[in-house]
Amino acid sequence: EAGTDVLDFQFASVHLHDKSSGVLEPVAATGLEEYPKTDLPEFGPDCDLSWRAFAEGKLVRSGPETNRNVYSDRSELVVPLGPHGVMVLVSGYEAIDTEASKLARIFGATLEAALTHINRQSELSEREEELKQKDERLTYLDQLNNVIRNIEKAIVNHSTKSKIKT
Numbered sequence: 001e002a003g004t005d006v007l008d009f010q011f012a013s014v015h016l017h018d019k020s021s022g023v024l025e026p027v028a029a030t031g032l033e034e035y036p037k038t039d040l041p042e043f044g045p046d047c048d049l050s051w052r053a054f055a056e057g058k059l060v061r062s063g064p065e066t067n068r069n070v071y072s073d074r075s076e077l078v079v080p081l082g083p084h085g086v087m088v089l090v091s092g093y094e095a096i097d098t099e100a101s102k103l104a105r106i107f108g109a110t111l112e113a114a115l116t117h118i119n120r121q122s123e124l125s126e127r128e129e130e131l132k133q134k135d136e137r138l139t140y141l142d143q144l145n146n147v148i149r150n151i152e153k154a155i156v157n158h159s160t161k162s163k164i165k166t
Contacts (some may be wrong), residue, residue, distance in 0.1 A: 008100070008103075012031055012090070013026055015040075015087075017072060023050070024044070026041070053078035053080045059077060059104070059108075061096060075091040075096045076089065081108055087111060
């Protein structure tokens with residue numbers, strides 16, 4: 001929503017890179033009602049503007065005159081979000097000014113940092129869960145080892161078969 005509310009674009013969408021499919025999948029959108037989330041396209045290497053922004057890590061700008069826009073015949077910015085994906089911002093029919101481009105870059109950098117933080121938190125949670133499972137396994141093995149030691153002590157300390165049974 002910040003893409004439309006704060007940056008004053010008519011439409012904004014975020015597409016994140018899916019490593020398994022190798023495409024940029026739409027995960028969020030706001031603005032123009034003619035682009036409901038379910039109808040948003042995935043972007044692959046064949047999508048010139050969005051994939052170029054993602055692969056090169058550079059903001060890509062297009063206008064009505066380029067006829068190569070992602071969504072429409074309006075002016076668009078495709079803002080890279082590092083290894084995470086892209087944010088597509090659609091304006092009116094006029095060219096997007098330098099100030100709006102600068103704000104979009106700042107917003108994109110902020111969004112990229114947030115996505116990086118979320119990914120790291122997720123990785124940390126996974127590692128913590130793995131460590132918890134390993135700790136539980138080690139605790140079990142330690143208890144089992146203590147039982148085995150007690151049995152061995154009982155065998156060593158008692159010389160007859162009848163004393164070992166008790």
